Amino acid sequence: MNDHTTPSLEITDVVLELGDGESRVRALDEVSLTVMPGEFAAIVGPSGSGKSSLLAIAGAMARPDRGTVHVHGTDVSKLSKSATTRFRLRNIGFVFQSGNLIPSLTAADQLRLAGRLAGDRHVDVETLLGSVGMAHRAKHRPGQLSGGERQRVGIARALVNTPSLLLVDEPTAALDRRRSHEVVALLADRAHNANVAVVMVTHDRDVLEHCDRIFEMVDGRLSVHALVN
Amino acid sequence: MFLALRELRFARGRFALMGTVIALISVLVVLLSGLSSGLVNDGVSGLKAMPATAFAFDEGTMKDNAFSRSVIDDEQLKTWQNADDVAAAEPMGVNIVNGVTDDGTQIDLTLFGVEPDGFLSPAVSTGEQLGAVAGIIVSEPLRDEGVELGSVVILDRLDLELTVIGFTEGQATFGHVDVAYLPIDTWRLMAAGLAEPGAPTQDQIDEMDFGYASVVAILAEEGVSIDFATIDVTAETTTMTLTESFNASPGYEAETLTLSMIQFFLYAICALVVGAFFMVWTIQRSHDIAVLRAMGASSRYLVRDSLTQAAILLVGFTVVGVAAGIGMGAAMPDAMPFDLEFEPIAIASGLTILLGMLGATIAVLRITRIDPLRALGGQR
Numbered sequence: 281m282n283d284h285t286t287p288s289l290e291i292t293d294v295v296l297e298l299g300d301g302e303s304r305v306r307a308l309d310e311v312s313l314t315v316m317p318g319e320f321a322a323i324v325g326p327s328g329s330g331k332s333s334l335l336a337i338a339g340a341m342a343r344p345d346r347g348t349v350h351v352h353g354t355d356v357s358k359l360s361k362s363a364t365t366r367f368r369l370r371n372i373g374f375v376f377q378s379g380n381l382i383p384s385l386t387a388a389d390q391l392r393l394a395g396r397l398a399g400d401r402h403v404d405v406e407t408l409l410g411s412v413g414m415a416h417r418a419k420h421r422p423g424q425l426s427g428g429e430r431q432r433v434g435i436a437r438a439l440v441n442t443p444s445l446l447l448v449d450e451p452t453a454a455l456d457r458r459r460s461h462e463v464v465a466l467l468a469d470r471a472h473n474a475n476v477a478v479v480m481v482t483h484d485r486d487v488l489e490h491c492d493r494i495f496e497m498v499d500g501r502l503s504v505h506a507l508v509n
Numbered sequence: 510m511f512l513a514l515r516e517l518r519f520a521r522g523r524f525a526l527m528g529t530v531i532a533l534i535s536v537l538v539v540l541l542s543g544l545s546s547g548l549v550n551d552g553v554s555g556l557k558a559m560p561a562t563a564f565a566f567d568e569g570t571m572k573d574n575a576f577s578r579s580v581i582d583d584e585q586l587k588t589w590q591n592a593d594d595v596a597a598a599e600p601m602g603v604n605i606v607n608g609v610t611d612d613g614t615q616i617d618l619t620l621f622g623v624e625p626d627g628f629l630s631p632a633v634s635t636g637e638q639l640g641a642v643a644g645i646i647v648s649e650p651l652r653d654e655g656v657e658l659g660s661v662v663i664l665d666r667l668d669l670e671l672t673v674i675g676f677t678e679g680q681a682t683f684g685h686v687d688v689a690y691l692p693i694d695t696w697r698l699m700a701a702g703l704a705e706p707g708a709p710t711q712d713q714i715d716e717m718d719f720g721y722a723s724v725v726a727i728l729a730e731e732g733v734s735i736d737f738a739t740i741d742v743t744a745e746t747t748t749m750t751l752t753e754s755f756n757a758s759p760g761y762e763a764e765t766l767t768l769s770m771i772q773f774f775l776y777a778i779c780a781l782v783v784g785a786f787f788m789v790w791t792i793q794r795s796h797d798i799a800v801l802r803a804m805g806a807s808s809r810y811l812v813r814d815s816l817t818q819a820a821i822l823l824v825g826f827t828v829v830g831v832a833a834g835i836g837m838g839a840a841m842p843d844a845m846p847f848d849l850e851f852e853p854i855a856i857a858s859g860l861t862i863l864l865g866m867l868g869a870t871i872a873v874l875r876i877t878r879i880d881p882l883r884a885l886g887g888q889r
Binding site: 376380384398 | 511516519805884
């Protein structure tokens with residue numbers, strides 16, 4: 281599925297405006313971004329710079345006013361609402377701040393639910409949890425897990441349906457330095473070894489060493505970060 | 510159902526509280542239903558048991574207490590007997606009397622004067638059929654008052670002596686008073702004011718010239734509907750079907766309306782309480798729902814899951830409540846008119862579940878308005 285010639289994410293000249301009348305602001309201003317399978321891209325920038333808007337656009341949760349968004353070759357801005365939901369289910373994985381796990385489900389059930397949403401009743405929970413180093417916590421609920429553990433389960437959950445694109449929203453917001461590095465290293469590992477394109481939004485510049493490409497977002501404009509590695 | 514069941518287990522405290530409320534409402538619904546059936550039976554079981562299609566009352570009789578108020582004459586009876594589609598029409602006499610049994614117990618009786626050989630003649634569980642001039646068939650529960658076969662009931666003021674020759678099958682009451690069936694001619698003797706102290710005799714009846722009764726009981730031919738309105742005009746009567754005639758028994762309408770109103774409020778409360786609970790529950794987990802929608806869960810899946818949850822909660826706790834209600838009902842004192850009947854209880858618990866689901870559905874539909882974008886960003 282994830283061949284190397286089709287970009288996992290291809291955003292071209294996207295403009296997104298939010299609000300009405302006087303308060304209307306340009307959240308994304310002519311943004312273009314291409315991420316290939318196996319690439320780990322980070323977007324840094326101050327809060328309010330448009331990072332979250334970019335994730336919403338890439339995740340087909342918001343539609344751009346201008347420009348196109350292709351995820352693994354499909355123009356998601358042309359899909360109907362329900363088709364968008366189905367497309368997101370199978371092609372896009374989300375990792376949210378502090379994991380955003382469902383409080384009532386054990387780590388294993390978080391993954392099983394993600395599988396069931398896509399009609400898959402036989403998720404290999406053990407392997408998936410093992411790949412994020414969480415096999416031993418399979419029967420624990422989010423309330424019994426630490427912030428880092430929750431984030432790892434969240435990453436495993438996002439990968440259940442083998443998406444071609446993984447969108448990551450501030451994964452280190454609630455973590456200490458050591459755990460931040462562990463989680464971001466895990467994301468890099470998944471990108472490189474599971475051949476998924478990962479786009480991470482963060483304001484934590486400490487963890488950028490794990491990323492392949494770094495972009496900076498300022499006032500809705502995206503540019504290649506100065507300290508490219 | 511995957512998520513629904515796990516949430517039920519996870520938030521069992523909250524769901525148990527809600528469930529207790531549902532169960533208590535069901536208990537109340539069952540008790541009211543039992544009381545309602547009990548009162549209805551106490552009020553009109555004597556009528557309910559009758560095989561009549563309808564009753565014709567004298568034209569212009571006030572509806573409440575119409576049975577004992579109405580007077581019909583021979584002409585009216587004959588008009589009905591000769592009318593189209595009428596299989597049989599018989600006179601029936603109704604009045605409520607006080608009496609004393611031979612062991613000194615004071616009892617009240619609703620006298621139903623009927624043709625001993627007619628279709629209104631009651632089925633007898635023990636004793637003889639209706640026939641003897643001084644013989645009465647009384648309602649089964651009168652046994653509890655010490656009445657038995659051969660007991661003599663002396664009616665107050667008239668000093669008329671009637672002998673119990675049989676018991677009806679089950680309860681037969683009218684206006685919360687036990688029924689005593691007696692031959693229509695004996696009833697007429699009393700109504701004409703010709704009854705003399707002591708037991709009535711055939712001679713007294715033979716001398717009587719009195720053709721009145723309270724109402725005409727009408728039996729339709731099988732599968733035919735009688736044109737009541739037209740015959741009513743000719744016979745100068747007002748006809749009520751058997752069910753309509755319940756309202757003509759004392760207090761029936763007031764009792765049933767009161768209880769129906771209480772039940773109606775209970776159903777409304779059930780819908781509102783369950784609706785409010787699921788509203789709060791949905792709002793409480795709206796962030797989780799946003800996350801699920803961002804992951805690609807369809808609204809349909811999420812709504813179906815939540816409705817399954819509501820259904821499990823409602824059905825489960827309604828069953829518990831109904832069982833408890835039936836248990837409590839079985840322990841009710843005899844003085845309380847309380848009858849557990851399958852059909853009304855089934856309907857009542859069905860309505861509780863249905864209206865609970867209605868409330869839950871309205872609340873749960875909020876899910877469709879939750880924006881997956883809420884999953885992005887920090888605040889939970």
